[in-house]
Amino acid sequence: MSGGRTAARQSRRTACFAGAILVVLALVTGSCSFSTGATKSSSAELAERLIEDELAKDLDLVLVASCPPEAARSSTFTCTATDQAARQLLIQATADSEGISVATTNVVRSSELPLAERNLAESISETIAVSTTVDCGSATVVIATSGRFTCDLLNDDGEMLAEVAVAINPRERSGFTYEVGTLSIAAELAEDLIESDLAKQFETDLTAECPAQRETAPGFTFECIATDSFGTSMPVIAEVTNDENIIVEAFDHLVPGVIDVLERSASKTLTGKLGDLVAVECGDQLLGLDRNEQFLCVATVTGEPMARNVQFTVTSRVPLRYTVSFI
Numbered sequence: 001m002s003g004g005r006t007a008a009r010q011s012r013r014t015a016c017f018a019g020a021i022l023v024v025l026a027l028v029t030g031s032c033s034f035s036t037g038a039t040k041s042s043s044a045e046l047a048e049r050l051i052e053d054e055l056a057k058d059l060d061l062v063l064v065a066s067c068p069p070e071a072a073r074s075s076t077f078t079c080t081a082t083d084q085a086a087r088q089l090l091i092q093a094t095a096d097s098e099g100i101s102v103a104t105t106n107v108v109r110s111s112e113l114p115l116a117e118r119n120l121a122e123s124i125s126e127t128i129a130v131s132t133t134v135d136c137g138s139a140t141v142v143i144a145t146s147g148r149f150t151c152d153l154l155n156d157d158g159e160m161l162a163e164v165a166v167a168i169n170p171r172e173r174s175g176f177t178y179e180v181g182t183l184s185i186a187a188e189l190a191e192d193l194i195e196s197d198l199a200k201q202f203e204t205d206l207t208a209e210c211p212a213q214r215e216t217a218p219g220f221t222f223e224c225i226a227t228d229s230f231g232t233s234m235p236v237i238a239e240v241t242n243d244e245n246i247i248v249e250a251f252d253h254l255v256p257g258v259i260d261v262l263e264r265s266a267s268k269t270l271t272g273k274l275g276d277l278v279a280v281e282c283g284d285q286l287l288g289l290d291r292n293e294q295f296l297c298v299a300t301v302t303g304e305p306m307a308r309n310v311q312f313t314v315t316s317r318v319p320l321r322y323t324v325s326f327i
Contacts, residue, residue, distance in 0.1 A: 043071040044079075046100040047093040051081050055091070055102060059109065059140050067093060087142040106143040113141065117151070120164060124153060130188045131156050134164060143167070155188055159212035186213045186222070189246040190238035194226050198236065198248055205229045210238060226250065234288060254287040254295070258320065263297070266310065266324045270299060277302040280310060280324075289314060299326070 044067035051065035067079035071093070079102065081089040090106045108116065113136045120134040136151035143149050148167040152160050187210035194208035210224035217240065224236045238248045254262070263280045270278040282297035289295055293314040298307045311327045314320070 042069065043067075043075070043077070043093070043095040043100060044069050047071070047077075047079050047091075047095075047102055050093075050100060050102045051079060051091055055081075055104070059104075059107065061089075061140060063089065065091070071095065083142065087144075089142055108141040108143070108149070110138055110140045113138070116166070120151065120166070121153075124164070128185055130185045132161065136166070155185075155212065157212075159187075161185060161212065186220075186238065186240055186246055187211060187224075190222075190224055190236075190248050193238075193246060193248045194224060194236055198226065198250060202228075202250070202253075208236070224248070230283075232288070253289070259284070259287055262312065262322065266297075266312070267299075269324060270310070270326070274301065276304075296327075 047067045048065040051067075052063050056063040062084040063081040065079055065081040068077055071077040076092065076094045079091040079093050081091060083089065089104055091102050092105055093100060093102045117134040117136055120136075121132050124134070125132045133154045133156070134151050135154060136149070141149045148165045151164045151166055153162045153164050155161055190210045191208040194210075195206050199206040206226045206228055208224050208226050211222065213220075213222055220240045222238055224238055225233050226236045227233045234250060234253050236248050236250045238246055241247055259282045263282055266280040267278050270280065279300045280297055281300070282295075287295050295312050297310050297312065299310045300307050309327050310324055313323045315322060
């Protein structure tokens with residue numbers, strides 16, 4: 001491959017980097033139940049006491065509870081509680097001959113979040129074919145009236161890809177649904193392409209770094225940096241195409257296979273000019289062209305103790321033509 005355009009296209013199978021996903025996850029929600037025996041206190045008073053003492057302690061929150069005063073001794077009724085952050089907990093209380101029990105209906109305990117995060121990340125990663133992690137924080141979650149709470153979707157470098165809106169599954173209280181907002185994994189797809197397809201075309205190992213992208217519109221471009229095993233870096237342009245693919249292109253670099261051909265050809269040319277045997281050596285790594293379409297190599301001339309610099313000037317890319325001279 002010459003110093004011209006080198007392109008690799010991401011297949012549609014993993015190119016769905018914009019859109020929404022809805023999946024049910026099997027995860028027990030944060031339901032806390034406590035009970036107390038029968039006393040002369042009203043059902044509402046007993047429930048409020050349970051909420052502000054036992055339930056608050058279990059959730060590591062400070063709660064102020066309110067239950068309907070007309071709650072009957074044998075009934076199920078709804079209480080509310082406000083925590084120190086002014087979040088409102090919804091609590092189902094049940095009164096019977098044995099006493100009172102209370103259970104939250106919109107709380108996810110902090111101890112359950114790691115499992116939720118793992119399940120979410122596994123499901124999303126499988127869907128978009130990119131390794132991700134999910135961060136829902138470390139505090140007990142109180143789900144708002146919208147029925148959802150928000151987590152962050154991150155790539156392996158810890159860069160944020162999108163927000164994930166998580167809700168308790170309304171049909172199965174033992175699960176969650178989640179929806180990924182506008183999601184761009186263009187950077188991850190571009191890195192995969194550079195390190196696989198583009199590296200194969202350049203006949204060398206490449207390590208790619210692309211900045212996280214939130215833009216997904218067709219025609220959007222961004223620059224990545226690819227580095228070979230010798231530490232030589234080159235810019236690579238990635239573009240979002242109209243058919244929701246990613247294409248990556250590298251310009252102004254010569255790959256080792258082309259360099260080998262140039263070395264042999266230039267050695268023959270310079271030997272003919274000097275009459276002495278000349279061996280041109282350009283190394284076995286990627287070569288970058290400067291703005292004048294030039295690059296330097298070294299030449300060893302038979303009978304001369306010191307190597308000389310030779311300058312190549314590319315005059316045509318397709319087909320590749322050049323001039324070479326000592327400097």
